[in-house]
Amino acid sequence: MKKNRHLCSLTTIDSNGLPRLAPNVKWYRKLARNVWKLFLVNSNHFMCKRLFRNKSSILAEKRRHANSPYFLVIHPLSLLYSILEVMFFVMWMYAFVCESMLMMDFHNIHLGFELVHYNIVIPSRVILVALLFNAGYIDNKSKEIVIQPRIIICRYLKTYFFFDFLTTYWLFLIVKLMIRNKILVGSQIFIFRCEEGSEIVCLSACCVRIYTMLNFMENTLSNLGLGKITRFVLLCLVKTFLYIHIFACLVFFVPYLIYANKFPPESWLSHAKTEQFTSFFQLYFECFLVASSYFFGVSERHAITLFSEQICMVLISFVGRLYTLFLLADVLNMLGIAGVSESKYERQMSVLHQYMAAKNLPEGLRRRMLKYFEFKHQGRFFKENEIIDSLSETLRTELFLFAANKLIRKVDVFRKLPTSTLGAIIAMMKSEIYSPGDVIVKCGAELNDLFFISSGTVAVVNKRGVELCHLEDGEDFATSSFIMQRQLYAVTAVETTEVFFMDKNEFLKFLEPHPEVKAEFYRSYQEKLAKLKVLENTATADSIDLMSELQKGHILEKLTRRPRVKAN
Known part of the structure; x- marks a missing residue:
């Protein structure tokens, strides 16, 4: 490929x-x-x-x-x-x-x-x-x-x-x-x-x-x-551990600060015989078990009789119940309603893999199809046409304007048009996605369309195959159709690129009520064609100079005769 x-x-x-x-x-x-x-x-x-x-x-x-x-x-x-x-x-x-x-x-x-x-x-x-x-x-x-x-x-x-x-x-x-x-x-x-x-x-x-x-x-x-579910599980484990860790420290430090390490017989620390522990890890583990039992409401490890300790355990139990409810809601939210579009996307990806395997497509074509699918849907799968058709005309216009925000910001003509005219132009446009290496416009082709880059990068190439420049988000191409029927330059997608296009005559009709904007548009595309001509002349002159230097032998090293060394 x-x-x-x-x-x-x-x-x-x-x-x-x-x-x-x-x-x-x-x-x-x-x-x-x-x-x-x-x-x-x-x-x-x-x-x-x-x-x-x-x-x-x-x-x-x-x-x-x-x-x-x-x-x-x-x-x-x-x-x-x-x-x-x-x-x-x-x-x-x-x-x-x-x-x-x-x-x-x-x-x-x-x-x-x-x-x-x-x-x-x-x-x-x-x-x-x-x-x-x-x-x-x-x-x-x-x-x-x-x-x-x-x-x-x-x-x-x-x-x-x-x-x-x-x-x-x-x-x-x-x-x-x-x-x-x-x-x-x-x-x-x-x-x-x-x-x-x-x-x-x-x-x-x-x-x-x-x-x-x-x-x-x-x-x-x-x-x-790492995948979404794996991240969710790991984050829940760490979050749960941190909350229990806070309460494990609380059940120790509250009695410690009150009684200054001289716990009364009624304290759970006395019942647990913490003074016999040989390391701080044993003490921490015991506190962690007590906090866990009250956090999840599993069982009471020690009898709690002191008022200060009872307040701590009530607080731990209350927060633990709330946390459990929120955690359950997060699990249902991830696996339920919030995951509908993701699950549809994954099913479509699975169907696409099965289709490519059944057709025994080459590896290069598979990669291009996968990149196209990922770029088009962005990890979500939904029927965009049905959503757009259900909107009012005003909301539909605002949606089109937002989708073409980069075009509006980068194209001077669009910025000077009224919102209603601009929304009508965007609504009339059609879109197409091209994979890297796809030829969007062929040199010498007859076209009546004007193209705008929504997102991506394209390369402009002359008829000799010399690359002149790159065009990026918001820029237009194929403007030579306003002067002659055939295209002067070929345009190729450098990366996965989404392009909006519409008939040039329809575009000019929208500009008729705005003669100043129309005149500026003609002036801008003529300037672009002039820049491309300068780039083409520069590239042609450089190639001619290179060929002449090669023919004269000024670039390659001249052959030199070296003495032959005989083996002993």
């Missing part, structure tokens, strides 16, 4: 949409370029398929970021941001789980743990907090990508910065410093309580970031290519 593969001869940019470096560039320039690529959009990021429909849109976003004054801001779809998400999840999970477990035996913490904690964990957490000031984000409402530093900093300061800063243990370190300098004085028990209280505050700040951790975990699993 090599004939369907587009071999681009335009080499002014690399695969990342950046200007190519010279072959003899210094090593540190290459290193700086590779580091810079970590800040830019990663085309393999799972969100790229949701936010951008084709490669040209991804490259346009890369160029927008690279050419902006904020080119060193970490893009939310970059590889570096994905690494930050993994590091954030690991660091906050460590603080949330491991450090709280060790707090149960606060005064017997191993020296090796303290060295790792203060020399590695805390500095890493400080670096992460600092990097979040330079990390862009995706607005949840508008789905716009924000990379302006001022907006990023203000948003972070207003939301999570204070809680993230608490997790760096600055409060605990201040208390330790005050104790060491004898600013904070009192009894030994009071000093211990201050140390414990400051660390509990730092650990409590991690609870604010639970859903951020789960969101980062889901993003990481999606980038690894």
Whole structure:
């Protein structure tokens, strides 16, 4: 299937949409370029398929970021941001789980743990907090990508910065410093309580970031290519564990803070004989079992008689029932109504695979058919015509205008037309999807249609087969039909491309009531044809110069006669 593969001869940019470096560039320039690529959009990021429909849109976003004054801001779809998400999840999970477990035996913490904690964990957490000031984000409402530093900093300061800063243990370190300098004085028990209280505050700040951790975990699993059901199961397991872990710490720390490790005989900690446990892990495991039993309402592991402990167990039982109901609703929502379009899509994909296997189609054709199906339906399967026919005329016009938003933004003529005229033009257009390598317009063909690119990239080629340029979202082609009947240039799809087209005479009828717009349209397509002619002349001159240099022998090395070496 090599004939369907587009071999681009335009080499002014690399695969990342950046200007190519010279072959003899210094090593540190290459290193700086590779580091810079970590800040830019990663085309393999799972969100790229949701936010951008084709490669040209991804490259346009890369160029927008690279050419902006904020080119060193970490893009939310970059590889570096994905690494930050993994590091954030690991660091906050460590603080949330491991450090709280060790707090149960606060005064017997191993020296090796303290060295790792203060020399590695805390500095890493400080670096992460600092990097979040330079990390862009995706607005949840508008789905716009924000990379302006001022907006990023203000948003972070207003939301999570204070809680993230608490997790760096600055409060605990201040208390330790005050104790060491004898600013904070009192009894030994009071000093211990201050140390414990400051660390509990730092650990409590991690609870604010639970859903951020789960969101980062889901993003990481999606980038690894795991399926929707697998991600859902793993997220539910982690979420359930975190909630039970919070209550396991609660059932221990509430009596501990009240009775200062001298539990009365009525306490469940006395019934469990926790003073006989040899490690903090045994104590944590016992607390985890008690919290689990009340969270799920399975059984009562110990008799709860103290009022403070009863309040804790009532709270755990109440939250556990609510969580179970919400979890069940999520399961039904995923497998039920929300999964109808996905299940139809999967059934259609299965039918397509069976059809291709029955027809014994070649591998290359199978890949093209699969890409076409994926591009057209975008993971959903529904009857679009039935939905559109059920809408009112006003809603239908608004829908057409929204679908052609890129055309309207990039084509000057459309921006100057009234909404009613523009909606009528879009409604008259037909659409077609082309796979990479498909010839959309042949050179010399007789056409009466005008084409607009909805999404994708096409290559313009002259009659000698020389590639002149690429056209992307919102641009038009086949405008030479306004001057002559036959097309001057061929147009080939570089990637999966959706094209809108309509009869040129029908298009001109819509422009008749607007003579200024019509005159500007004629002027614009004449300018485009003139640019293509300049590109064609330049490409022809370059090829002639190359042939003459080859004929003169200035490019290839001249043959030299070397002495023949005889074997001994």
